[in-house]
Amino acid sequence: MAQLAFDEATGRQLEALYEIGDAVRRRDLVRAALGARSGERILDVGCGPGFYCAELLGEVGPGGSVVGLDSSPQMLDLAARRCEGLGAVELREADASSLPVEDGSFDGALCVQVLEYVTDVRRALAELHRMLRPGGRAVIWDIDWATVSWHSEDHPRMARVLAAWDEHLVHPSLPRTLAPLMRSAGFEGVRMQGHSFATAEFDREAFATALMPLIESFVADPDRVGEADAAAWAAEQRALGEQGSFFFACTQFCFTATRPLEPPAAQRSRQAPAGTHRSSAGPAA
Numbered sequence: 001m002a003q004l005a006f007d008e009a010t011g012r013q014l015e016a017l018y019e020i021g022d023a024v025r026r027r028d029l030v031r032a033a034l035g036a037r038s039g040e041r042i043l044d045v046g047c048g049p050g051f052y053c054a055e056l057l058g059e060v061g062p063g064g065s066v067v068g069l070d071s072s073p074q075m076l077d078l079a080a081r082r083c084e085g086l087g088a089v090e091l092r093e094a095d096a097s098s099l100p101v102e103d104g105s106f107d108g109a110l111c112v113q114v115l116e117y118v119t120d121v122r123r124a125l126a127e128l129h130r131m132l133r134p135g136g137r138a139v140i141w142d143i144d145w146a147t148v149s150w151h152s153e154d155h156p157r158m159a160r161v162l163a164a165w166d167e168h169l170v171h172p173s174l175p176r177t178l179a180p181l182m183r184s185a186g187f188e189g190v191r192m193q194g195h196s197f198a199t200a201e202f203d204r205e206a207f208a209t210a211l212m213p214l215i216e217s218f219v220a221d222p223d224r225v226g227e228a229d230a231a232a233w234a235a236e237q238r239a240l241g242e243q244g245s246f247f248f249a250c251t252q253f254c255f256t257a258t259r260p261l262e263p264p265a266a267q268r269s270r271q272a273p274a275g276t277h278r279s280s281a282g283p284a285a
């Protein structure tokens with residue numbers, strides 16, 4: 001069954017979703033974790049409608065630059081509109097598993113809620129590692145969708161909706177295995193922080209309510225839960241909201257890591273066994 005298509009319709013829904021308070025809070029957390037500095041060159045893998053690219057241009061300033069890559073041309077169009085006139089940005093169509101950028105050419109990289117859609121995560125991580133300079137920083141953010149706790153008085157229908165929604169991506173619980181995958185890609189200092197997005201109100205600024213139109217349209221497919229059940233599910237959530245009985249919680253995970261610094265030349269030659277040719281010394285990509 002096809003996963004979520006990042007087309008024009010999804011683009012419009014994501015643009016609305018990324019304006020809400022929870023999305024602003026998430027971007028603040030991501031940018032704080034990345035700590036972009038004036039003059040740096042930053043890569044955004046799976047840049048979507050370009051909110052991070054636009055904000056990061058302000059952080060790297062006129063001496064810095066941002067490259068946004070995405071596999072969806074429709075997302076790149078939105079990103080181009082958002083970043084127009086803001087600074088040195090380059091937006092390119094590319095797959096996360098094959099980045100059209102030079103080795104070691106970025107100070108920092110972010111990849112927010114993208115790897116969960118990518119089939120070959122190992123390859124995407126190897127690419128992310130390859131294009132960072134030694135000492136360069138990566139921030140990867142994904143959701144474990146199994147952490148969703150969502151109140152309903154119709155448990156079987158809620159379970160069917162959430163199971164159908166799991167089909168919108170390739171890896172519904174990627175954060176569970178991401179730290180070892182990052183280490184085997186060559187990253188060091190891998191750290192993880194979980195962030196709860198929870199609300200007991202039908203709050204338009206919360207991920208839960210803002211996600212509902214996307215979920216409803218995806219699961220309404222006749223091969224999933226069908227239009228009638230999807231509409232009934234959404235109607236129940238609105239009714240629970242009016243009664244003051246709405247509840248949603250989920251945990252999203254922020255991973256940070258660096259590409260190791262190459263050992264200084266003197267140390268490298270001390271480490272090399274006698275007679276070993278060291279021209280290929282350096283961290284594994």
Ligand SMILES: C[S@@+](CC[C@H](N)C(=O)[O-])C[C@H]1O[C@@H](n2cnc3c(N)ncnc32)[C@H](O)[C@@H]1O
Pocket residue numbers: 006018045046047048049050051052069070071072075094095096097111112113114117118119
């Ligand atoms: C949920 S959106 C996140 C957008 C952006 N990172 C943000 O948080 O604002 C996922 C994005 O990943 C992109 N994407 C999905 N699979 C991809 C792949 N294999 N390579 C590159 N981009 C991909 C989609 O086109 C979409 O723009």
